[in-house]
Amino acid sequence: MKQQLRSLFYILIGILSASFGLKGFLLPKGFLDGGAMGIALLIREVSGLNIGLLIVLVNLPFVLLGAKILSKTFIVKTVFAIAGLSLAVTFMPYSQVTDDNLLIAVFGGFFLGAGIGLSIRGGSVIDGTEVLALYFTRTSPFSIGDIIAILNIIIFSFAALLLEIEIALYAMLTYMSASR
Numbered sequence: 001m002k003q004q005l006r007s008l009f010y011i012l013i014g015i016l017s018a019s020f021g022l023k024g025f026l027l028p029k030g031f032l033d034g035g036a037m038g039i040a041l042l043i044r045e046v047s048g049l050n051i052g053l054l055i056v057l058v059n060l061p062f063v064l065l066g067a068k069i070l071s072k073t074f075i076v077k078t079v080f081a082i083a084g085l086s087l088a089v090t091f092m093p094y095s096q097v098t099d100d101n102l103l104i105a106v107f108g109g110f111f112l113g114a115g116i117g118l119s120i121r122g123g124s125v126i127d128g129t130e131v132l133a134l135y136f137t138r139t140s141p142f143s144i145g146d147i148i149a150i151l152n153i154i155i156f157s158f159a160a161l162l163l164e165i166e167i168a169l170y171a172m173l174t175y176m177s178a179s180r
Helices: 001-031 033-045 051-069 072-092 101-121 127-135 144-162 165-179
Strands: none
Touching: 001 033, 001 072, 001 101, 033 101, 033 127, 033 144, 033 165, 051 072, 051 144, 072 101, 101 165, 127 144
16 A cells, blocks of 8 residues: 555656646747657647647557557556546646747656656656567567667657657657656
């Protein structure tokens, strides 16, 4: 029971940190990140759809894929974490922290990355690309990091094509900050 409460605590703090990184920094200026979150943010910028809904829709295929290879406990925690992040981004009233693009990229990435790390520590993920990477490492010679890097190169390339090169460059900086 104590371990489950600790896991829940990490996941909740992860959700709050990631949602703060998104709403306090990245979303107001249309900045992107990598992974499933980057895909959701890119779709939001192109379509104007609700980011809370996109977080769930973009992560859903990864969670379904993970259900085949990962534990039920992990999947349940992941569904909780992704749904929690979606709700926090939709309903939590965070204010924009700064207008400075460099600070947005670095600190938006920092808080988003901290949220991802804390939720992993709690036994879940809030970005489904880790699940995809785990799946493909079983059948390919690539590492988890290699697969995530390839996916992020594709996301950043689309960002450069669909939005502008500067947004893609800041997205790379955000991703580097988040991954640290």
